[in-house]
Amino acid sequence: MDPFLDKAFTGGSTVLPLITEIPKICVQGLGQKEVQDLKKEKFDLIILNLFFMDYCFLSFVHYFKIPFVYAHAGALTNPYYDTIGSFNVPAISGNVYVMPEFPLTFKSKTEDHCFEHFVLCSQQSYIRTTRKTLEWPPKPGMPNVIHAGGAHIKAPRKLAQDLEDWVEGSGEEGFIFFSLGSALNPDFFPEEYRQILVKVFGSLKQKVLWKWNKETMPDLPKNVKLQKWLPQTDLLGHPKLKLFITHGGQLSTLEALYNGVPVIGIPIFSDQHTNMKIIESEGWGRAMELKKLDEHSFRILVQETLNNKT
Template identity: 45%
Template sequence: MKYTALLALSILLLFLNSAQCSKILIVFPIAAPSHYILGNALARGLAEAGHDVTMVSPFEEKNPPKKGKYRDVVLTGFLDERNDASKRPNFFQMAETSPFFFLFFMNSVGNEYTRKMFAHPNFQALLKSDEQFDVVILEQFINDAHKVLAYHYKTPLILFSTIGPNAWVNNLVGNPSPPSYVPDVFLSYDSHMDFKQRVVNWLFTVAAELNRHLIFFPAQNKILKEYFPDAPDLSELNYNASLVLLNSHESVNDAVPHVPNMIDIGGYHVNPPKELPKDLKQFMDNATEGVIYFSLGSNIQPSQMSESMRKAILGPLGKLKQKVLWKWDEDTLPGKPDNVKISKWFPQQDILAHPNIKLFITHGGLLSTTETIYHGVPILAFPLLGDQKMNAARAEMNGYCITMQFSELTEEKVTDALNKLLNNPQYRENVKRRSRLMHDRPVKPMDLAVYWTEFVIRHKGAPHLKVAGVDLPWYKYLLLDVISFVILVIIGCSLILRVIVRKIFCSRKKTADKLKQN
């Protein structure tokens, strides 16, 4: 009898555990390691929470989580195209390009990725299978037509923003984003803009919205209809998101408005530090004066920088007492000083966690900025494009960064910046203050991501979280109809008043003329 009861209890617990398991489709189609790091961390976290996760991306997980279920649908060939040296742009040459150019450049990139994923045989095989999901999590990154997947699987849609709240997601959930203090991600402004910057930001905001609605969305809708001819129009699918997970936090990003279905989970991808490889550990442990870590991320090839840029950096680095780790994409670095160690890959998070790290030289990517705040390391930023310039401007405003443009580098300027960052304790104190803010949270960001994903599944899309503004056409949202009505009323009243005044004036004039005649 005792064993029967134990067996029944075990079966009941197994049933309850399986009942909590949901099937989750996660789509991160961009062939960029920084994007995949975020998607993979989210997928692993959900799998380890006991869910059945399917991850669509150009990458393959070599060490899948032991808990839950995890599988990859690999967009083969995407990485080969990305790594083709003949097709890789030189971002150093693009650094001074007008941000208005990037509107149209991103259109092209987005349309290409959207069509390629829809057409990929591995993805088509998934679509044609009988498999069903409980929720779709989609990276929102110039791929709006992919929102049709929630319609296809008849599930709630969760969007993931790799760069926090921005113009690509704000309008989709009715989130206010005043251009008076919220700069666009392509501009190198912080939230305290002067008059000229606010003019540029407003013009860019208008241009970006016109581009999205008149050029990009129609192109995305055309691609959508090619593969899902019976699906609703993108103008309907675009505003069906139940939740937006934001790779942001107030310790890193500016404080801006959030509607109820926007959730900050920035920092969720940062892992507890692991033991460094033996040679790297010895290098850092023996650096009595400290270590400087230099990385321009996963998308920029540092070997593409000009000789003058390279010399302007290497000269000052070679004169320092500190050792330097430089993530370099080739086997040799011309003019490399003895205190500089190069490698094509470094465990960035583990290096930033080492007590001997003194400074991080970075391109200003959001992942790098988040990780340096998490570990409390000041930065020297060389931003090139995208959100990097805004991230660097924000970091400089918050007092833990000095920003320099590659086009303006000289040995004197780099030397001066390095000396300030290494010798002025204020930079480290400011970033440590930010680090404490990031760590002082009631719930771990990964637990928050898991909770809200399960919440959306439990409550069938959680429609109660949506604000009414998302259902309003743009002219109603901006109250242009009300403003027009008020202006017409004022004009109408003015005209009526003018007619009345003229009649009174004419009547009095006629009376006066009659009195004169008499």
């Protein structure tokens, strides 16, 4: 970090690690069984600790739909004013974490502004990567609309024995799950593209589970299994799954996100193109247009996605 920003963000103390770690700690704490069990209780009021904007516990306020109060033992600093709906004039008051010298100089005012901007960006960035709704970025709406992204997702269940045996047989290389959902009937799938997929899948070390409406195809590679219907959420939660190749539908991408599965999207129509653009921007998947599908580029895309540690 630049020495100037380092001083601005830390004030010679350990504030910076707190700022960057608090959102992660907050989300981890929220997921603890003892904390989640609080939802079984009844409360009339929630008192939240106002400490480095640990926003994730506001979810309890939304869950119980009861009043809440912030409690804070320290001095209010700039980002807190926005949180409580008040206002602040940093050019006059400075920031306790930056250790300003009074009267404030232009440099100290700049340091204070940098600190506030960094805090808000670091919090919002982490929350965006750990939470997902059907509406991002947020859009104005009325209270009779409730977005419930991922509400349909259940914890993965054990696969049917024959399918489990096939998956377990994939060894350390694991398997790839390929499904275009119901967006494109395989009977109408262009033959030239089917042949490309067959050639690429057949060249991989991984097994490939392909959702297809026919039981076989004449040039089916030995490492590829066809099946008309597959328990998608259970497969996406399987530890041997290495990659999900999808049409990029809303529910499929939410299920992949929930299970932490890397994605390659071949969008066909509607919101699928937008869903894949969002996934690419967030860094957990790649997209390829069907009309640009060719054997060389698709093989490279699959290998790069499989080997990308991020």
